[in-house]
Amino acid sequence: MQLSREKLIALENKAHELRRSIVDTVYHAGSGHLGGALSMIDAVTLLYYHRMNIDRANPKWPERDRFIMSKGHAGIGFVTVLADLGYIDREDLKTFNLTGSKLGIHLDATRVPGVDASTGSLGHGLSIALGMAIAARMTGKDYITYCLLGDGECNEGAVWEAAMATGSRRQTNLITLVDRNHAMLDGNTEDVMKLEPFQDKWTAFGFHAQTVNGHDFAAIDRAIGEALARKDKPSCIILDTVKGAGVDFAAGDFRWHYGAINEELAAKANESLEKYHRERVAALEGA
C-alpha cells in the first residue's frame, strides 16, 4: 500500500527531528560520524516508524523484527532513534563518547537496549542478520531481519561470504539494505576501491537487487514492499544516498565521514537542516 501524503510528511518530520538530534549528539560528543549517520537516517526512520514490528515497551520482545546496523560507526545516528523510541534516556545522548557512558561510537548490544548486535568491525553484520533469519525459520517465527550495510563496508570479503550464503539459501526473511553514499573514510568509493557495477554484484550473488533514492521514503517503502513479496530470492536494496545529507557544508564530502562540530558549526548545521526540511516538505505538499 502506498504511503499517504500525511504519513510521508510525518516521516519527514521525524527524520528532521532525528537529524537535529544527530547534529546535537555530535556537538556534545565533540566529534562523530556525521556523514554516514545522515546518509542512512531516512531509511532507518522508515524502518522504525513504519515498517518494523517492534514493541516500544519491550526492546527484547522475541517476536520483534530485527535490525542490524552493520555499518556500526553510524551508531551516533542509530542512537537518536533508540532515544526517541524511549529505549534509552534522551539525556544519555549528551554523554555519547564520554568516559563511563554506555554510549560509544560503536553501540554495545549488551549495554544499550534496542541494539540487536554489537557491530563496528565491518563486514560482520550480514552474517549475524542471516543467523537471526535462519533462527526464525528454525523456531517457526515470522519476524523479518533487516540489515543495513555501508557501501565502503562491502570491500570486506566477509560481506560476500554472507551474501553467497543468503542467496544460496534463498533467505527471503532477511532484507539487506546498503547505504550507497559513495564515500568512505579515505575518499570516494570508486577512487579507493571500485564497487561498480554494484547492483550487478548483488544480482550475481542470487539477490533480487534494486537501487532507489535513499532519501525518498515512498521509493524506499515501495522497494521494501517488493522485497517482502519476493519468495524466490532474497532482496538487496541499494539506497542511493548523499553522505552528510541535509548539512550543506558536509553533504557529498567524504571528509565528513568523521568530524568535529563546534558551536558555530552546529548552528550552521541546524540552519541548513531547517532549510533542507522545509524544501522536502514543500515538495511533498506541492506534489
Added chain:
Amino acid sequence: MGIAYTSLDTTKLSTAEVYAHTLCEIAQEDPRIVTLTADLAKSTKIGVFQEKFPERFVNLGIAEQNMFGIAAGMAACGLIPFTCTFAIFNSCRALDQVHTDICYQNLNVKMIASHAGTSFGQAGSTHHATEDIAIMRTMANLVVLVPADGQEAAAAVRAAIEHQGPVYIRINRGFDQVVYPQGIEDFQIGKANLLKDGSDLCFIVCGSAVFSALQAARELEAEGIKARVLDMHSIKPLDKETIRKAVHDTRRIITAEDHTVVGGLGGAVAEVIAESGMGCAFRRLGIQDTFSPIGYHEDLMSIHGIDTNGLITAAREALKMDFEEDDDWADEV
C-alpha cells in the same frame, strides 16, 4: 541426562564421533541445539548430527567467518549453536567474528574446535592448531576446555550446554588414548581432575598430553618417584587453587600440551605460580616456539617431547633441582 558411552565405545568411535553422538542424544531433548559447519561435516563428525536432525544443521561451505557470525545471530535468538570446524580456523581465520560477534556479546555459542594441536600432523602447519589455547584464553567471557579423550569430550559438551555463555572445546582428530575407561562422573568447568596423587612432582597437562603424563607417572613410580597428575581440562577458568596446592605439595611442576609453550597451558600455569609467591622447579613442555614438522601425531608428540618418554626425561631433570622441604620460601627466592 542418561548418556552411557563406555570405554568400549571410545575404542570403536573417534573422539569426534563420541561428542557428536552425545550431542545428538542431548538434542533429542533440547530443541535449542543446532549445529553449523563450514564444509567439514565429515571431518568433524557433525555429519552424525546432520543425519539425525537435518533441519537443525547448516553447512555454510568454506566460509568460517560467515559461520561464526551466523552462529552469533542464532544464539542471540535463543538457540544453542554448536560450530564445528578445525581449531586453526576457529582461532585464527575467524577470530574477529569469534571475538566481536560471540565473546564480546557473551553469546551462547559452543565451538567444537577439532584437529587440534598436531593431531592432523600430516597436513602441516596450515592445519596444525598450535597457538589456539593461547589465543582463546585471552578472550573475555570465553570458557576454554581441552578434553583428553572421547569420554571427557562428551562430558565437556554436556558441561558446555549447562554453562550460559560461549565455550571453546578443543578436540583432536581421530582416536585418543583412553584416559577415562570408566567415564567421568564429576566433570566441572574450572576444576582440574586429579588422576594420580603424588608428592615428588606434579604433571599439569591437558589434551593428548594427559595420557602421556599418566603413563609417565606409572613408570616413574617403579623408580620410586611419586608423580601427581592433574588433567587441567579447563584452561579457562583455571583451577588456580589446585595449581597452588601442587606447587606447595610437590615444588616441581611440569606442564605438557600439544601446543606452543608460549601462552598456552604452560603460560597460564606460570602466571599462577609467579603470582603465588612460591618458588619451584618448573618446565613447560610443548612445541618450542616453532612451526611443527609434518608427521604422524604420535611421532610429533615424541619430537616435541610430550610423549611418555619426554615427560619422564623432564621429570628426572626436575628432580635434580633441590628444594627445601620447609614452608619458608623467603630464603629461596
